[in-house]
Amino acid sequence: xxxxxxxxxxxxxxxxxxxxSLVLTAYVTWLTLxxxxxxxxxxxxxxxxxxxxxxxxxxxxxxxxWRTALFTIAVTTIEIxxxxxxxxxxxxxxxxxxxxxxxxxxxxxxxxxxxGLTWRFMFDPSTGMVNYVLSLLxxxxxxxxxxxxxxxxxxxxxxxxxxxxxxxxxxxxAALEALPTDPLDAARVDGAKEWQVTFYVLLPMLKRAxxxxxxxxxxxxxxxxxLFYIMTRGxxxxxxxxxxxxxxxxxxxxxxxxxxxxxxxxxxxxxxIALLAVYGVMFPARNEARA
Amino acid sequence: MDRRHFLTLTTAxxxxxxxxxxxxxxxxxxxxxxxxxxxLEGHPTSDAIQKLLPEFKELxxxxxxxxxIPEQDIxxxxxxxxxxxxxxxxxxxxxxxxxxxxxxxxxIVPLDDLLKANPDHYDKADFVPGYIDTAMSDGKLYxxxxxxxSTFLMYRKDLFEQHGIAVPKSFDDIExxxxxxxxxxxxxxxxxxxxxxxxxxxxxxxxxxxxxMGGSFLDEAGKSAxxxxxxxxxxxxxxxxxRDYGPVGVANFGWExxxxxxxxxxxxxxxxxxxxxxxxxxxxxxTIVGKVGYVPVxxxxxxxxxxxxxxxxxxMFVSADSQVKDAAAVFASWATAKAQQIKSVKSDPNSxxxxxxxxxxxxxxxxxxxxxxxxxxxxxxxxxxxxxxxPQANEIIxxxxxxxxxxxxxxxxxxxxxxxxxxxxxxxxxx
Numbered sequence: 001x002x003x004x005x006x007x008x009x010x011x012x013x014x015x016x017x018x019x020x021s022l023v024l025t026a027y028v029t030w031l032t033l034x035x036x037x038x039x040x041x042x043x044x045x046x047x048x049x050x051x052x053x054x055x056x057x058x059x060x061x062x063x064x065x066w067r068t069a070l071f072t073i074a075v076t077t078i079e080i081x082x083x084x085x086x087x088x089x090x091x092x093x094x095x096x097x098x099x100x101x102x103x104x105x106x107x108x109x110x111x112x113x114x115x116g117l118t119w120r121f122m123f124d125p126s127t128g129m130v131n132y133v134l135s136l137l138x139x140x141x142x143x144x145x146x147x148x149x150x151x152x153x154x155x156x157x158x159x160x161x162x163x164x165x166x167x168x169x170x171x172x173x174a175a176l177e178a179l180p181t182d183p184l185d186a187a188r189v190d191g192a193k194e195w196q197v198t199f200y201v202l203l204p205m206l207k208r209a210x211x212x213x214x215x216x217x218x219x220x221x222x223x224x225x226x227l228f229y230i231m232t233r234g235x236x237x238x239x240x241x242x243x244x245x246x247x248x249x250x251x252x253x254x255x256x257x258x259x260x261x262x263x264x265x266x267x268x269x270x271x272x273i274a275l276l277a278v279y280g281v282m283f284p285a286r287n288e289a290r291a
Numbered sequence: 292m293d294r295r296h297f298l299t300l301t302t303a304x305x306x307x308x309x310x311x312x313x314x315x316x317x318x319x320x321x322x323x324x325x326x327x328x329x330x331l332e333g334h335p336t337s338d339a340i341q342k343l344l345p346e347f348k349e350l351x352x353x354x355x356x357x358x359x360i361p362e363q364d365i366x367x368x369x370x371x372x373x374x375x376x377x378x379x380x381x382x383x384x385x386x387x388x389x390x391x392x393x394x395x396x397x398x399i400v401p402l403d404d405l406l407k408a409n410p411d412h413y414d415k416a417d418f419v420p421g422y423i424d425t426a427m428s429d430g431k432l433y434x435x436x437x438x439x440x441s442t443f444l445m446y447r448k449d450l451f452e453q454h455g456i457a458v459p460k461s462f463d464d465i466e467x468x469x470x471x472x473x474x475x476x477x478x479x480x481x482x483x484x485x486x487x488x489x490x491x492x493x494x495x496x497x498x499x500x501x502x503x504m505g506g507s508f509l510d511e512a513g514k515s516a517x518x519x520x521x522x523x524x525x526x527x528x529x530x531x532x533x534r535d536y537g538p539v540g541v542a543n544f545g546w547e548x549x550x551x552x553x554x555x556x557x558x559x560x561x562x563x564x565x566x567x568x569x570x571x572x573x574x575x576x577x578t579i580v581g582k583v584g585y586v587p588v589x590x591x592x593x594x595x596x597x598x599x600x601x602x603x604x605x606x607m608f609v610s611a612d613s614q615v616k617d618a619a620a621v622f623a624s625w626a627t628a629k630a631q632q633i634k635s636v637k638s639d640p641n642s643x644x645x646x647x648x649x650x651x652x653x654x655x656x657x658x659x660x661x662x663x664x665x666x667x668x669x670x671x672x673x674x675x676x677x678x679x680x681x682p683q684a685n686e687i688i689x690x691x692x693x694x695x696x697x698x699x700x701x702x703x704x705x706x707x708x709x710x711x712x713x714x715x716x717x718x719x720x721x722x
Contacts (some may be wrong), residue, residue: 038370038371038373038374039396040682041374042396125538125540126538126540126552142540144542146542147487147539147541147542147543148542148700152543232543233488233489234489235488235543235692236489236696236700237542237693238693239700239702251367252367253685253686253688254686255686
């Protein structure tokens with residue numbers, strides 16, 4: 001038996017946090033088994049698994065789930081690739097390096113509401129900056145960024161990528177600077193070309209950090225709400241409605257609390273399973289070492 | 292001082308009326324020291340009320356704790372407090388479409404008795420009849436109107452004259468005029484601009500087409516009526532005129548984008564809220580001051596089920612869980628009284644006054660004379676059922692908004708999109 005005194009510090013916290021999440025999860029699960037509308041609070045009744053069946057057969061809900069998955073995978077991938085490219089470029093001495101690093105922080109610090117409003121103005125088809133720049137490049141027909149259901153989701157993605165790529169870059173840069181330089185030098189001494197050093201030595205060493213950053217970004221993208229709410233409110237023609245936004249609308253537009261909770265719970269469970277699976281694939285060696 | 296002395300003294304003082312004085316002063320402030328918590332929408336009227344709060348405190352001794360949040364978030368916020376019976380807010384503000392739902396759920400209380408007991412500021416006859424009459428449910432008064440508005444058609448008089456176009460009297464006229472402008476100006480100026488954003492924005496304006504072309508949200512039996520040919524025709528006309536002659540990006544236009552585009556002179560017509568008139572005629576923000584004509588929304592149906600002019604009235608309600616309902620009623624009646632409304636016209640861009648007296652005031656006429664008559668006419672024929680008022684109203688608007696957005700974006704035909712919305716609305720209604 002381990003009689004380490006530190007457990008008196010962490011155990012109460014763990015028990016408290018565990019109890020809170022357990023109680024909340026149990027309450028939410030109970031709500032999903034009921035039919036409860038905020039407009040008719042007296043008329044709560046038990047309906048079993050009806051809400052889950054409803055979501056399973058709800059074309060709008062399934063479409064929203066698909067868009068959540070698409071958004072998460074696309075922005076996470078692009079942000080990691082772009083962030084990595086920026087880091088590889090920044091990892092050298094040049095004039096204004098500190099300034100560039102400081103500027104990288106700006107999008108991360110901005111509140112998403114401001115980011116959403118800014119991009120909404122930038123994407124304005126008649127007065128926005130984006131179409132103005134495109135017109136200088138010879139694109140005469142103004143692009144309808146947020147009003148065309150075929151491209152609105154991608155317009156929101158651009159805003160998200162702009163905001164969060166610097167986050168990826170900063171974390172990766174920190175990891176990069178903590179790496180020992182000996183293996184890189186050794187590779188160079190052995191006659192490896194610079195791209196070979198990057199691909200065969202540097203990237204494998206950065207892999208863990210990149211995967212962690214990707215995990216954080218993926219979790220955040222699943223939860224993304226502000227940008228969608230400000231920029232498109234799920235429109236046009238539902239083309240930007242994610243499951244998170246649909247849950248919000250179910251709760252606060254339709255006042256259908258139990259269905260909103262069902263959506264939220266399903267999203268949480270699906271995300272957990274997906275991320276645990278990804279995590280398992282990412283770090284198999286570590287799991288074996290522990291076993 | 293011992294007890295006997297005290298009694299003698301007070302009796303003597305009472306007899307001479309010395310302490311009678313403070314007693315009457317206190318009677319005029321029966322709720323002094325009470326605290327009223329108020330939740331209002333972000334709107335010029337709320338800003339005006341905020342500026343006048345010190346006067347209210349001096350007059351009544353009541354403390355007011357005022358919170359102002361955006362209109363789109365206010366329903367969710369009050370419902371959370373209502374459903375948990377917190378009594379967090381004594382007064383909340385919202386659209387009349389919620390009155391039935393809130394009253395049925397027991398969230399808000401009738402004001403008749405409260406106002407009878409506290410009549411100082413309340414003058415029913417001074418409210419625009421079309422406003423106060425809609426603030427009722429089952430014959431009881433639930434809300435005091437803070438601001439109201441209707442919708443009208445705004446058109447550029449100069450452009451219409453230049454291209455020889457007559458003032459539109461039907462939706463077909465609107466489309467023809469939009470076509471002419473769009474073609475004659477080589478699409479430099481949009482023929483018409485309207486809100487197209489999915490949700491309440493698009494629905495609020497499309498409803499003018501729906502009613503004006505003989506449709507309705509619900510039939511007489513309270514069932515969804517969006518599956519009708521009239522509704523499909525109305526959505527087709529709305530989507531077509533915006534797709535063919537509207538500005539780029541109209542499918543994501545909310546009130547603000549639409550208003551700005553028109554104010555900048557980039558569109559020849561818009562159909563929107565009467566409050567837009569105040570922005571069009573504001574020299575500091577508008578390039579089209581004095582160039583805009585205002586006419587009622589057209590009607591184009593043999594047997595209309597209701598008027599095509601909206602009637603949006605936003606009222607103060609008293610929460611059922613309030614511990615200070617009397618003080619709350621005093622505040623609501625004071626804040627909506629004629630004297631305060633006249634001050635609000637001077638201090639803020641408020642064209643939506645609900646007091647007849649304030650509307651007749653010189654300042655109001657000076658500022659909003661250009662569209663006052665058209666606005667009053669629109670209010671007069673405003674349709675209290677313009678947006679559904681059943682408890683499921685929000686869900687119906689949301690479903691309908693998706694249909695409007697789909698038709699506008701061209702991802703479904705008007706009839707298909709409305710059929711889906713009709714089924715979803717019917718499901719919501721029969722829950």
